[in-house]
Structure formats: C-alpha cells, structure tokens
Amino acid sequence: MAESITMPQLGESVTEGTIIRWLVQIGDKVKQYDPLCEVTTDKVTVEVPSVTSGVITEIVVSEGDTVQVGAVICRIETAEFSPAVWKLIQEHGLDSSQLKGTGRFGRITRNDVMEFLEKRGALVEDMGSPSEQGELEEKVPVTAVRKAIARRMSQSKQEIPHAWTMIECDVTSLVQFRNEIKEQFQRTEGVALTYFPFFMKAVTEALKEFPILNSQWAGEHIILKKEINLSFAVAADRALYTPVIRNADRMDIAGLARTVHQLARKARAGSLTIEDVSGGTFTVNNTGSFGSVLSAPIINYPQAAMLTFEAIVKRPALVDGMLVEIDKVNMCLSMDHRVLDGWVCGQFLQRIRNRLESFGTGTDLYSYSV
Structure with a gap:
C-alpha cells in the first residue's frame, strides 16, 4: 500500500518548509528513519x-519548492511481505535489504527468497580459502545515512575555514569526586554518572560568558544564538547522530546526565525525532570514551565551533615540590575562523578549564548554578 510522506512540523511557529535537496530517487528502497530530503525553514x-x-x-515536491506543513512531499509503497514470505526470511536469518524484490514496486516474493538461498548455498559450496578465492577486497554498500554524513562533512570542510587549538586540564578532584558518588547516583537516578555532564555544564557556563562561540556565519552578518542548545555525538549502527539538549544551560549536572542517557538510547534505537536533532547551537563530543587523546573535529555545520573532550589519563607532576600522579584531559576545539579568533577561543577554553578544575567534593549535582 502507498504511504504519503508529508512536510513535518519543524518548530512551534513554522508553517512551511523548502526542499533543499532530495536524498532519494524514484525506485529507491528505504528503511524506516532513512533520510529522504533536506528541508530548510x-x-x-x-x-x-x-x-x-x-x-x-x-x-x-521539486527541489527549491516551498510547501505548507502537512503537504504531501512524496509517496512510498510500503515494503510489506506476505506472512509466508516474512516467515521464510526470519527462518533463514536473512536481512531483507540484501534481497532484490521482483514483485510490484520491488516487493520481495517467495521466489526471490528461494533464489537468494540457492545462490548463497552454491557460493558456500564453491568457497575455498581466501588465497584460493583471490578475494582481496569487498565492496560495502553506502547507506543513506552514511551518504548524508559524507555530504555534511564535505560541506563543512569546503565552506568553513577550520582552525584548531587545544588546552590541557587537571581533573584530579573531579575524578575523585565522581568515583565517590557514582554508585549512589546510579541507585538514585538509574543512569550512570559519566564525566560528560560535568564537561557539558562547564561548557554551558563558558558559552554564557563568551556568546560569540554560540553563533554561526551568515555572510553579511553573524547570528548570535540566544538559546544554548548542545549537540552531542552518538555512534549508532555504523552511523553518527547528533541529538540536541535544548536550553542545556538551564539544567543541573544530574539533569544533563539523565538527558544524555535518554537521547543516546533513542539514537541507538533509531527513534530520534526531528525535534531531537534540530536547533543545535554548539557541539561537544566525548571522544575520550573510546580512548582518543587528541582529535581535530570537523565542525557541525553551520555552527561556529566544536569541542571534543579526550580520554582522562594519569600523568606525573610536581606539586609543592613533590612528584605526584594527577589526572589530565585534553580539550580540542575546532573553530570557524570567519567568526572566531584564537584569543577569544583561548579565553573560552581557559574558562572551561577553571570550571572543571573547581569540581570536586561538595559539588552539588542538583544545583542550577555550580
């Protein structure tokens, strides 16, 4: 059956949207949550x-056309298989995206499944060792999500003159404090207390002091965003999503921890909405979660900067004439050099460092201002 896709509501006061670019063509197969087009308001x-x-x-609707919210922009013939075909696919543990449907509008038939199984069986019988096959490479299909990521990253690098800087921060007191309270927080809140909400809190406070970082380039002028909406990166199903925490500066550390957990879970479940991923004004990324100690992030277009927090590592240091072990973290900032210069970015990073180094025993996780 045909499903009509309509122009979604992209904000409380938004009544129309313009199709910038179609990411699909007639005849393309799509999965639920695959991006169909880019829309601007x-x-x-x-x-x-x-x-x-x-x-x-x-x-x-053609590219460049503007239509009202609720108007039909495209139609999809839903990929419903008969119960028997679906059961056959499940019994053999197949991925329906691997099957080429010969039925109407690309629907998968029983014959399609059986032909695929026969070919796969013949392939298994003929397979020898890698050296016998001579298979030295494999072509991996590019998903719609990966294509969208590639396009966005290319646009950012081509249009934004990136500059980069890094600062080191002593988070020994924060590490000790977090180790003291993480188990109690888990029992109370039902979510893990990571370092990320502490990082986010420090960032939001610095953005209020240096609002130029919370902006974007617009040709003849720079747009300063009044709201602080933090985008953050979530890796899910071989793709990268950037859900948004709206008005993050109005949240305490505990609230940030809960919201990060909720949005990350939605991203990995493929249930993010347009509202969840729109309106970001500044992006932070916890690259340290997978061991990175240094990175040069590509800015989340059209924002003016992106900040990564790297892995916390132990290093020797002289404190009051004594050699001790402290916890250090690198903060790496990529900036749009049309909007930002080294001085203001350096001040911004120093303010974040000062805030992080002040976290420790006695920090109130439930205070709006810490």
Whole structure:
C-alpha cells in the first residue's frame, strides 16, 4: 500500500518548509528513519526521515519548492511481505535489504527468497580459502545515512575555514569526586554518572560568558544564538547522530546526565525525532570514551565551533615540590575562523578549564548554578 510522506512540523511557529535537496530517487528502497530530503525553514535545516520502509514511487515536491506543513512531499509503497514470505526470511536469518524484490514496486516474493538461498548455498559450496578465492577486497554498500554524513562533512570542510587549538586540564578532584558518588547516583537516578555532564555544564557556563562561540556565519552578518542548545555525538549502527539538549544551560549536572542517557538510547534505537536533532547551537563530543587523546573535529555545520573532550589519563607532576600522579584531559576545539579568533577561543577554553578544575567534593549535582 502507498504511504504519503508529508512536510513535518519543524518548530512551534513554522508553517512551511523548502526542499533543499532530495536524498532519494524514484525506485529507491528505504528503511524506516532513512533520510529522504533536506528541508530548510527560517529557523533550522534538517533531514526529513522516512516514517516507514518501502520503495519511493513518487516525488511530489521539486527541489527549491516551498510547501505548507502537512503537504504531501512524496509517496512510498510500503515494503510489506506476505506472512509466508516474512516467515521464510526470519527462518533463514536473512536481512531483507540484501534481497532484490521482483514483485510490484520491488516487493520481495517467495521466489526471490528461494533464489537468494540457492545462490548463497552454491557460493558456500564453491568457497575455498581466501588465497584460493583471490578475494582481496569487498565492496560495502553506502547507506543513506552514511551518504548524508559524507555530504555534511564535505560541506563543512569546503565552506568553513577550520582552525584548531587545544588546552590541557587537571581533573584530579573531579575524578575523585565522581568515583565517590557514582554508585549512589546510579541507585538514585538509574543512569550512570559519566564525566560528560560535568564537561557539558562547564561548557554551558563558558558559552554564557563568551556568546560569540554560540553563533554561526551568515555572510553579511553573524547570528548570535540566544538559546544554548548542545549537540552531542552518538555512534549508532555504523552511523553518527547528533541529538540536541535544548536550553542545556538551564539544567543541573544530574539533569544533563539523565538527558544524555535518554537521547543516546533513542539514537541507538533509531527513534530520534526531528525535534531531537534540530536547533543545535554548539557541539561537544566525548571522544575520550573510546580512548582518543587528541582529535581535530570537523565542525557541525553551520555552527561556529566544536569541542571534543579526550580520554582522562594519569600523568606525573610536581606539586609543592613533590612528584605526584594527577589526572589530565585534553580539550580540542575546532573553530570557524570567519567568526572566531584564537584569543577569544583561548579565553573560552581557559574558562572551561577553571570550571572543571573547581569540581570536586561538595559539588552539588542538583544545583542550577555550580
């Protein structure tokens, strides 16, 4: 059956949107949550995801056209298989995206499944060792999400003149404090207390003092954002998503921890909404979670900067004439050099460092201002 995809509501006061670019063509197969097109309004530019899986049968709105919220922009023939075909796919543990449907609008038939199984069986019988096969490379299909990421990253690097700086921070007191309270926090809140919400809190306070970091380039002027909406990166299913914590500066550390957990879980479950990923004004990334100690992030277009927090590592240091072991973390900032210069970015990073180094025993996780 055909499913009509409509122009979504992209904000409380938004009544229309303009199709910038279609990411699919007629005949393309899509899965639920795959991006269909880029839409812009006077407030945000977002990707519209598919609400169902199936085949694109009609594109109603052309690139550059502006339509009202609720108007049909394309139609999808839903990829519903008969119960018998679906059961057959499940019994053999197949991925339906690997199957080429020969039915109407690309639907998968029983014959399609059986032919795939026969070919796979013949392939297994013929397979020898890698050296016998001579297979030295493999072609991996590029998903729609990966294509969207590639396009965004290319746009950022081509349009934004990136500059980069790094500062080191002593977080020994923070590490000790977090180790003291993490188990109690887990029992009380039901989520793990990582270092990330502490990092976010320090960033939001610094952004209030240096609002130029919370901006974007707009040609003839620079747009200073009044709200502090933190985007953060979440890796899920071989893709990268950037959900947004709105008005992050109005949250305490505990609230940030809960919100990060909730949005990360939605990202990995593939249930993020347009509202969840739109409106970000500054991006932070916890690259240290997988061991990185140094990175040069690509700015989340069209924002003016992106900050990564690297792995916390133990290093020797002289304190009051004594050699001791302290915990250090690197903060790496990529900036849009059209908007930002080294001086203000250096001041911004120093303010974050001062805040992080002040966290320790006695820090109130439930205070708006810490």
